Amino acid sequence: MTDSSAPTPFPLVTGRQKGYERSAVDAFLAAAREAFEQGAEHVDAEVVRAAAFPLVRGGYAVMPVDAALARIEDAFAARERERAIREQGAAAWVDAARRDAQDVLDRLRRPEGERFDRVGLLRFGYARAEVDLVADRIAAYLADGAALTPEQVRQTAFRMARNGYREEQVDAVLDAVVGVMLAVR
Numbered sequence: 001m002t003d004s005s006a007p008t009p010f011p012l013v014t015g016r017q018k019g020y021e022r023s024a025v026d027a028f029l030a031a032a033r034e035a036f037e038q039g040a041e042h043v044d045a046e047v048v049r050a051a052a053f054p055l056v057r058g059g060y061a062v063m064p065v066d067a068a069l070a071r072i073e074d075a076f077a078a079r080e081r082e083r084a085i086r087e088q089g090a091a092a093w094v095d096a097a098r099r100d101a102q103d104v105l106d107r108l109r110r111p112e113g114e115r116f117d118r119v120g121l122l123r124f125g126y127a128r129a130e131v132d133l134v135a136d137r138i139a140a141y142l143a144d145g146a147a148l149t150p151e152q153v154r155q156t157a158f159r160m161a162r163n164g165y166r167e168e169q170v171d172a173v174l175d176a177v178v179g180v181m182l183a184v185r
Contacts, residue, residue, distance in 0.1 A: 010060040010068070019059030028053070032072055036079075045077040045182060049175055070154055077182035097183040101142050104176050108139040116165040116173075125164030134158075138177055150181045 009026075013019035028051055035043035048069055053059075084093045107115060112132045119125035134156055140146035153174055158164075 008060070010064045013057070013059055013061050016057065018055040018057055019061050020053040020065050021056045021059050024053045025060050025065055029068070029072075032076075036072075036075065039079075043076070044080055045073045046175070046179070048073040048076055049178060066154070070151060073178075074150075074182065074185075077179075078185070081183060081185075093183070097180055100176060100183070101180045104173055104180065105139055105142045107173060108135040108142075116169040118163050119166050121163050124160040124162060125166055126158035126170050127161040127164050130158045131165050131170055142177075142180075148181075150178050153177050153181065 008022070009029075012022075032043055032048060034040070051069060053065075081093065084096075113128050115132065115135055118128075137146070137148060138153070141148035156174060158170070
């Protein structure tokens with residue numbers, strides 16, 4: 001049982017709201033801190049980006065935890081970039097980031113409604129029109145340098161719709177975009 005009078009690192013949700021399970025967040029953050037301090041490679045920016053926690057009543061408020069995770073991901077990405085540049089050279093690092101960006105751009109330049117697989121007529125996926133709007137914005141960033149931040153991409157949310165885009169594919173591309181953005185910071 002958790003001592004309710006003890007200070008918490010994040011605000012707690014109240015009432016019927018759900019937040020991230022406190023013990024899961026605390027355990028992940030402790031492991032990430034240890035890995036970062038020891039220079040361990042089993043935790044990296046991608047692992048932080050993929051972190052997910054159960055939603056429960058009385059948990060940590062989602063937005064402050066997500067903001068902390070974004071800062072942690074940035075720190076891991078900066079260290080990974082420095083390590084790769086030191087080991088492979090700046091030109092190889094830039095070439096790899098450029099290839100990743102081109103892969104994403106190629107997908108996002110597909111015709112609207114066809115950029116990702118659909119889930120089917122009776123199933124729910126991400127609303128295609130909303131995803132296509134975000135895809136256009138990301139494509140403008142990648143092709144022309146339009147203004148866009150990793151935080152804006154991380155905070156992207158879509159409504160669910162029948163015959164929508166497959167969530168896993170969209171999420172994977174958004175993760176790849178954040179990876180590219182952090183690589184070239």
